[in-house]
Amino acid sequence: MTARAGTAIESDRVVAVVGTGTMGQGIAQVALAAGHPVRLHDAVPGRAEQAATAIAGRLGRLVEKGRLDAAGRDAALARLHPAAGLAELADAALVVEAVLERLSVKQELFAALEDIVADDCLLATNTSSLSVTAVAGPLRRPGRCVGLHFFNPAPLMPLVEVVSGFATDEAAAARAYGTARAWGKTPVRCADTPGFVVNRVARPFYAEALRLYEERAADPATIDAVLRESGGFRMGPFELTDLIGQDVNEAVTRSVWESFFRDVRFTPSLAQRRLVESGRLGRKTGRGWYAYGDGGPAVHGSGSGGDGGAGNADGRPHTAEPCPAPASVGVHGELFAADTLPRLIEEAGVEVVRGDGAVPGHPGWIELPSGTRLFLADGTAADEADMPVVHFDLALDYRTAGRIALAPAASVDDKGRAEAVGLFQALGKDVSVIADVPGMIVARTVAMLADFALDAAARGVATAEDIDTAMRLGVNYPRGPLEWAAELGHRWVRDTLYRLHDEYPTGRYAPSQALCRLAAAQEDDAT
Numbered sequence: 301m302t303a304r305a306g307t308a309i310e311s312d313r314v315v316a317v318v319g320t321g322t323m324g325q326g327i328a329q330v331a332l333a334a335g336h337p338v339r340l341h342d343a344v345p346g347r348a349e350q351a352a353t354a355i356a357g358r359l360g361r362l363v364e365k366g367r368l369d370a371a372g373r374d375a376a377l378a379r380l381h382p383a384a385g386l387a388e389l390a391d392a393a394l395v396v397e398a399v400l401e402r403l404s405v406k407q408e409l410f411a412a413l414e415d416i417v418a419d420d421c422l423l424a425t426n427t428s429s430l431s432v433t434a435v436a437g438p439l440r441r442p443g444r445c446v447g448l449h450f451f452n453p454a455p456l457m458p459l460v461e462v463v464s465g466f467a468t469d470e471a472a473a474a475r476a477y478g479t480a481r482a483w484g485k486t487p488v489r490c491a492d493t494p495g496f497v498v499n500r501v502a503r504p505f506y507a508e509a510l511r512l513y514e515e516r517a518a519d520p521a522t523i524d525a526v527l528r529e530s531g532g533f534r535m536g537p538f539e540l541t542d543l544i545g546q547d548v549n550e551a552v553t554r555s556v557w558e559s560f561f562r563d564v565r566f567t568p569s570l571a572q573r574r575l576v577e578s579g580r581l582g583r584k585t586g587r588g589w590y591a592y593g594d595g596g597p598a599v600h601g602s603g604s605g606g607d608g609g610a611g612n613a614d615g616r617p618h619t620a621e622p623c624p625a626p627a628s629v630g631v632h633g634e635l636f637a638a639d640t641l642p643r644l645i646e647e648a649g650v651e652v653v654r655g656d657g658a659v660p661g662h663p664g665w666i667e668l669p670s671g672t673r674l675f676l677a678d679g680t681a682a683d684e685a686d687m688p689v690v691h692f693d694l695a696l697d698y699r700t701a702g703r704i705a706l707a708p709a710a711s712v713d714d715k716g717r718a719e720a721v722g723l724f725q726a727l728g729k730d731v732s733v734i735a736d737v738p739g740m741i742v743a744r745t746v747a748m749l750a751d752f753a754l755d756a757a758a759r760g761v762a763t764a765e766d767i768d769t770a771m772r773l774g775v776n777y778p779r780g781p782l783e784w785a786a787e788l789g790h791r792w793v794r795d796t797l798y799r800l801h802d803e804y805p806t807g808r809y810a811p812s813q814a815l816c817r818l819a820a821a822q823e824d825d826a827t
Contacts, residue, residue: 304489306474308482309422311335313393316383318342318409320351323426324398326454329355331396332376333455334483339392341383343399348382355380358455390416394479396448398426406435414439422472422479424448428499429555432465432492443469446476449496450485451774459773460485465492486773488766494559497762498774499552501781503566504748506549509537510569512744517737518618518705520589525617526732529703531742532696532778538589542582546575546589564808565752590615617703618732623718625726626669630655633664637788638676640698641666648726668723672716677743679799679809682709682736690720691736694743694788696778703730705741738803739796747796749777750785751815757782758814785815794819 309315315331317324320342328351331338340348356377362368383389395413399405410423417423423445425435436445447463460480464473473489480487490497509523518526524536541549550572557566575581575588582588628651631642642652645666655667666674672688682689690708695701704724708717721731734740739747753771757764768780785793794816800809811819 304474305478305481306471306476308478309336309393309475311482312337314339314389314391316341316389316392316395317398318386318389318395318413319398319400319426320347321398323450323452323454324396325351325355325358326452327396327398327426327450328380329358329455330450330483330485332359332380335379337379337381339381339383339389341386341389345384348384352380352382386412386416389413390418392417392421394422394424394476396424396426401427401429403430403434406430407438410435410445411438414441419444422446422476424476426450429495429552429559431494431559432463433467436465436467442467444472446472447492447496448476448480451498457774458484458486459498459770460487461496461498461770461774462487462489463492463496464489468492486769488762488770490762490766490770491760493756493759493761495552495556497756497767497770499556500761501749501752501756501767501771502775503553503556504745504752505533505775506537506541506553507567507569508745508748509741510571512737512741513538514569514571515737516735518732518734518741521615522617522705522732522734523741525703525730526693526705526734526741527745529730530693530695530701530705531746532701534776534778541572542588542590542592544582545584546572546581550576564806567808617730619703620721620725620731620733622725623722625650625722626719627651628653628669629723630667631664632657632667633662635664635666635676636792637694638692638698644699644727645723648728650723650726666723668716668719670713670716670719672712672719674720674723677707677740677796679739679744679747679796679803681738681803682707683711685709688712688716690716691740692720692724693740694746696742698727701729703732705732705734707734707736707740709736739800743796744800746781746784746788747793747800748809749781750788750793751797751812753781754785754814754818755812758812785818790815790818790822 311334315336316339317328318341320340328338328340340351342348359373363370363373397406397409406425425447426449428449432447436442446468449461451457451459462473462477477487512523520538524538527533527536553568557568560566580587583592586592630653632655635641646652672690674690674692677691677693682691688711690706690712693705706720724731753767757767764782768782771777771780794811797809797811
């Protein structure tokens with residue numbers, strides 16, 4: 301994947317889209333906007349005509365909103381033609397299939413097209429979970445088959461994954477990349493591995509939230525709120541899977557898991573399986589993790605959440621009641637990823653007394669008047685300490701974070717608990733008190749995302765730059781996971797995962813070789 305962009309397909313060449321569901325219509329609209337004549341085909345009679353009408357309606361709404369002029373709409377619609385049969389696609393320079401996500405269906409379609417289109421026609425699959433190599437396997441010329449994975453809604457989402465199968469010609473992948481870029485998209489090149497980039501690297505975002513729910517750490521609304529307001533994610537995993545569809549998300553998770561020969565790191569969630577079996581698939585059925593009605597989403601999950609119980613009935617996260625802030629705190633040693641906290645505490649009017657006692661290079665702590673110590677989540681449980689400890693979660697930016705999660709050990713008394721809550725409330729944060737689980741919510745999730753991304757880069761799935769770009773644009777992460785890992789420090793990520801691995805010795809949290817090598821290099825630089 302050294303060469304990146306080839307010459308884009310000329311805008312006067314025909315682009316054909318086979319399969320006219322939501323994704324097919326969206327891809328056709330993107331190609332129309334780039335100036336191509338577009339042919340729509342669907343195996344179900346009448347569907348292509350219905351899709352053309354739907355696209356015309358969307359273009360009309362763009363005109364109403366002032367995003368497209370009437371002349372542009374009319375010109376685009378003049379280039380849009382339903383095709384009754386595959387033979388009408390003979391002059392296409394690119395055929396993008398968006399048919400049923402079933403390998404045999406895609407293979408049969410491309411085998412039929414191979415006898416119809418010209419030798420220089422690119423055959424592109426929009427599959428999100430199947431192997432591009434397998435799709436192209438039966439073809440006489442598999443080199444022209446490439447993955448063009450758009451994200452929904454295709455007209456709005458900027459990312460396109462350009463996937464090279466085992467037999468894909470470099471020239472074909474480069475031409476597909478150049479075409480996606482000419483269409484105003486941000487393409488990334490990747491190898492044909494399960495989940496490609498986004499659906500591979502993103503698995504921990506969903507999996508860790510589901511595991512925390514199963515461990516009764518917190519309710520769905522609280523986990524979502526902490527990841528949004530502390531982690532900086534656009535949506536929490538429970539609300540996002542409700543939007544995607546629980547059946548769709550669970551199917552992708554299961555597909556990736558099976559494709560990786562049931563690697564424990566990709567294990568699906570029993571809680572999500574039960575939700576799918578119950579028919580509560582999210583927004584499209586009116587109920588998922590949340591119930592949807594005229595009053596907006598309300599929490600549906602029934603898990604217990606530490607101090608938060610089952611969450612509020614209207615879907616609000618658990619938020620601690622106001623507590624007085626301590627007059628002063630002690631700060632001992634380095635707080636590393638939370639090193640801005642002492643300054644924020646002083647700005648809030650709480651005296652900060654610098655102390656000693658910390659070991660250089662090891663995590664420091666904030667000491668409360670009651671003797672309770674605040675430590676950044678590190679992959680251990682607070683109960684393992686031989687003193688009263690409250691863990692606080694990682695934040696993308698402690699200054700701007702709107703919420704902080706706290707996990708107190710059982711040995712923390714009411715006074716220490718109130719001091720910890722009051723301190724963060726004094727910084728202007730909502731506080732969610734969760735059960736004492738190793739790694740908490742944000743720290744655990746980010747450490748796993750970083751490791752998955754580093755492992756993918758080391759295995760040549762995509763470049764580090766493309767992985768970060770894909771995760772920012774494809775799933776709206778606030779920061780690329782590789783960039784995040786470098787900022788936190790590879791040692792911190794590795795050590796957090798090692799401790800999680802000690803807590804859960806299944807192999808799920810064992811850090812990758814890529815992460816361990818980077819952490820060791822960081823240690824060498826420090827000495």
